[in-house]
Amino acid sequence: MITNRIALALVASVFAPALLAAAPASAADAGPSSATVTAAVATDDPGTPVDEMSEEELRAAIAAVLADPDSGRGVEREANEALGGTVEDMREFLRTG
Known part of the structure; x- marks a missing residue:
């Protein structure tokens, strides 16, 4: 049970920067500059x-x-x-x- 939580936290910490970095780029493409x-x-x-x-x-x-x-x-x-x-x-x- 603890191993699952550690693995989930590890995966979340790996993917969080990529997801957060992609969010402003998709919002910036919403309208014309x-x-x-x-x-x-x-x-x-x-x-x-x-x-x-x-x-x-x-x-x-x-x-x-x-x-x-x-x-x-x-x-x-x-x-x-x-x-x-x-x-x-x-x-x-x-x-x-």
Whole structure:
């Protein structure tokens, strides 16, 4: 009886790290990342074309670019300038990056 408990505890301690490490990865795959959203907006593939986006959608797309940790200082500067400008400035930023 004690041997069974020891064996069960040993097996649980071996598999626990693998199960816990896999849980965040499967949760992260549940929705699109900001890079995916940014790529969809920038390339005009599956999403709404930039010319048809409302002002709120444009601001959300630029916010996704700003939230991306791989955005450089130049991209952040241009994104903030676009947010401070007109709707056409925001569209131009999303078209050209």
